[in-house]
Each structure stands twice: as C-alpha cells, then as structure tokens.
Amino acid sequence: MVSRPEVSEIHYVKDAKVLLMRFEFDGISINLPIVQLKVLVVLENLDILNPVFLRDIDETGWKSLSRVLANTRICRLVPDLKALTTLLNGFLGGIHLAILTAFVCQCDPYVGLSALISHFFKTFAFWPWPRPVELQDGTLHPTLNPTETRLYMPTQLPFSPYEYCNSNITKSTFYKIRTEFLRGHNLTK
Template sequence: IVVAWVKRVAWQRRLPKQDIAASSATLLTYGSYGLGSPTLMLYVLVLTHFDNCYVLIQESSYSRLRGREIGSGKTVHGSELDIDAFCVSPYFATMVDDFFIVLYNMLKSRPEVSEIHYVKDAKVLLMRFEFDGISIDLPFVQLKVLVVLENLDILNPMFLRDIDETGWKSLSGVLANTRICRLVPDLKELTTLKFQSMLRCVKFWAKRRGVYGNLNGFLGGIHLAILAAFICRCDPYVGLSALISHFFKTFAFWPWPRPVE
C-alpha cells in the first residue's frame, strides 16, 4: 500500500519516470509487535480457577491438554490488540499534503480499513485505524533519499541526517526497539525467544492488576521490554520460569531512581 502511495505522490510531483519507478517507501514495526512477542510465544500462561495463580507450560503441551480442564481454562496467548507501525517516506512525500491526505484517502477507500482518523494533538502525529480488525497506529517520517529500502537500517547515520524535531519524536519508538533487539540477540536465539515470552507474561500480569501503561503513571510496554532485556542479559542460560521469578525479585527491591543500565 505505501509503495503504491509513494509512486502516486511521485507521479503527482511530476518526477522523472526513472525516479517514479525507483521510488519506494516502507513500514517498520515497533512496540511489542516489533519485538516479536505476538508470534514467537513459546509458552502459554494459564490462569487457574483461583484467578491469582499462574502456570507456565510449553505451548505444545497446552495443545495436547486443551480438551481437558485446567483451572478456568483461560489463556493469554492470542493475537495482540494493536500494532505499532511506522511509515518511512522518501524526500518528496510530505506529512501534511501526502501522508494525511493522499495516503489517508487510499486507506479509507480500502474495505479492510475502518475507523480511520488523525491524531494531531499528541506528542507524535499519526493516523489510527483498524485493518482487518487490528488496531494500527501509524506515524510518519521523511528521509532525504529517493529509495527507502524494505530492510532499512534506521540507525544508519546517513538516513538520520536533516531530520527535524517532529521526525525525531516519531522515530523514538523505532529507535528504542532497534536498540533492544540489538541488546538481546548477541546472546543466543533461544534466549531471544525467552525474552519475548517473558515480556508477554509480564505485560499480562501488569494489565491484569491495572498497573500497566505510561498514560496511567505506570510502566508501559517499552519500559517493561528494557527491564526484560536487562534480566536476559544477567541470566542468559536459565529457563523462562526462572527468568520471570528473577524479574520480579530484582525490580521489587530495585533502588529506584537508580537507572537500569
């Protein structure tokens, strides 16, 4: 969709034919979706009938037990409620005229898209809509290039030159995600998967107890991801249950406001 959009904008700008053919845009994901926790869940968190006791079992084991009663049978390994994506455009596409008008109208005309609207009074300007029932937040940034590669390295200084203050605010979530992803993978792949599973479980715990979300004065998803990455680097070889136990033991007695680094 965004590639078709940027080629339409290039045509409207009357760029040379070779530039129209070469031009491209891309989407980057961040937040929990960008960290992989929705799709790489290794474990299922099952809530017992006491409603305050949790059991971690392997997903393969849970599949075999689904026909039996395990407490109340509640599980939290479904799909995420929203996706944080990010539209990266070439130099000629603007936020006001092209993102909030041309792309908005293209999305609005698609049958999969509903409840689309602008969010212009927030710290980060974005479009919010539902795509096939999944809520998507879509901010925008413009890079001083003609071709935006699909596998863009957003931390490359060449791409970050001449970005204004609004662009930096929009990039903050993607940059934080990229840093976290580079912290954990220099461990092993299995540790990365445990990180994703632990983050999913901790987020569920926080939401269940009403202590989740920076808008409410609590730790949000990105903050919990940083803490989870810290625990994985401290104990890279223990199991998931031990990681979760270490998470709560560590941060229950952390000498705040000392930074986690």
C-alpha cells in the first residue's frame, strides 16, 4: 500500500481495542481493522474462514476479525446483496446503522420486526437531514450545528453527546443513500 500514490499518512493505531491501520486514500480517511496471520505469504484469494488460519489468532486479532467474519456470514445468508453491499462498501459504517436502528426501536419499542424494518426506511427516507439523529436518554445535551461541521448525515454518538460518527459521506453518497432509503421505503410500505 505504501507504494500506491493514493495512499498517504499510513500508521497503526496502538491504543484502539482492535488492531487498526489508519491512512488517507485519495483524501479520504480510512480506519482498517487488521489481523496478524501466521503465514509467510498472503495469497490474493486467501479464505479467511479457513480454520487453518484461524487457530493461532490472539484475542485482539479475534476482535478485529469478528467484524469481517460476521459480515461474510451475513452476506452468505442474504439472498439479495445489492442493498446490503451498498451499505457495507463505505457509505454507512456499523455504528451508524446501529444508532439509526436503535433510534427506530426507541420510537416504536413494541412493534414486530417487519414493522420496524418498514418504519426504519420510512423514517430515514424522509428524515430532515442534516438534522442529527440522536438517541434520547432523558438528559439535555448542547447540540452542535451540523451545518457548521459539514456533515450530510450526522449521527450523534450516544456515549459522547458532543461528537458525531466520523463518516466520509459525500454529497454524491448522501444522495445514493437517500435513494436507497426511498427504495427500501417503497418496498416495505
């Protein structure tokens, strides 16, 4: 990666809960979970689910790898990957989706799963962005002005009322996400 002209500021994040490699790729900040495998050469088509490679991974490595393994297994279970892969390929991160889902669950805590899915798409297809999505915990927090932070889809971190999820959502990806939310709404109404 170091030899690629698009990559700059590459370094390891040592104080994270998982092994992270942080770098800029063509001006976009990337946090990439990494795992140290006990192999001499990493083949391009390496099957990370092969038990031979998984047996010697330490606890930190498992934490890093668990996200990849979960996503891989989910992808194998989902019959139509189009909407899912759009979300997994850099548009919204896991924490964004977790907060958006928790927000919908908080609004309608007693409805069934299919109603929650429908409500999720309806809520965010017509959400007044850039108004931030905030989980309610009964306390008043000073709200940042999302227009000052230049965030297209601000999602406030529930454990830190002064911070939003750091995302690389651009104007074009914002419109793509909105289109997919509208499509999801039309499919589930």
